[in-house]
Amino acid sequence: AGKHVSARVVGIAAAPTGRGYWLVTSDGGVYGYGSAHSYGSMAREHTGVRFVGMAATPQGKGYWLVAADGGVFSFGDAPYWGSVPGDHVRITDAIALVPTNTGEGYYVETPSAIYPFGAVYREVPAQLRDRPASPVVGATAVFRGLCEVAASGAVDVYRTAGVYDKRGTWRDQVAIARPVAVGSTAVSQNLFVLNAVGHVKVVDGPGPPPEGA
Secondary structure, eight states: OOSOOSSOEEEEEEOTTSSEEEEEETTSOEEEEETOOOOOOSTTSOOOOOEEEEEEOTTSSEEEEEETTSOEEEEETOOOOOOTGGGTOOOSOOOEEEEOTTSSEEEEEOSSOEEEEESOOTHHHHTGGGSOSSOEEEEEEETTEEEEEETTSEEEEEESTTSSSTTOEEEEEOOOSSEEEEEEOTTSSEEEEEETTSOEEEEEOOOSOOTTO
16 A cells, blocks of 8 residues: 555465565555565566465565466475476466475465465376366365365365375365355465455364375
8 A cells, every 4th residue: 555556466385484464466566564575576577477466485585476377486495397388278366375294395276176286296186086076266275285165165175195095185065155265374284265355264174184194
């Protein structure tokens, strides 16, 4: 508020220290506050794509921007592991980029599909047949995995095979209308589901995998 921006704000990413954050606009502009330093943006690149979100690296010294076509743009210490257009796939509905907890890979999320890049847990794509029937509206990284929330309130956590059952999944149904986003604590002890009017539902998460899993 109080600053002139050329496009609307579409996403936020927290600095790992919790002492700052970045905002990203739909034209790829990045604004850092507190300890969140700017490492560059796409605002003046005139790519013609619409940006939909961003994510910070584990060290907080860089970030990724993601566009609606699944394009990924890296800044600072954020490694580039690939993008949806780079795999010759055409989409227009990407909603988020979710990095792994190590930063050595990420997932590009859409309401109906997921695209993994880098050193991600490759068991995740095999679980797509178990995804909720309603569209995915938000996603976040969890310890050694990925959490998604669907428009129906279904919450799914995908983990390496053998952690909880042979499919490596954890599922819950949240009694909250119109969910739009989900967040997680560092070891997935709790999940936080946000809905369209600002209500937050706290869910007991699956927690970290057992020792040695």
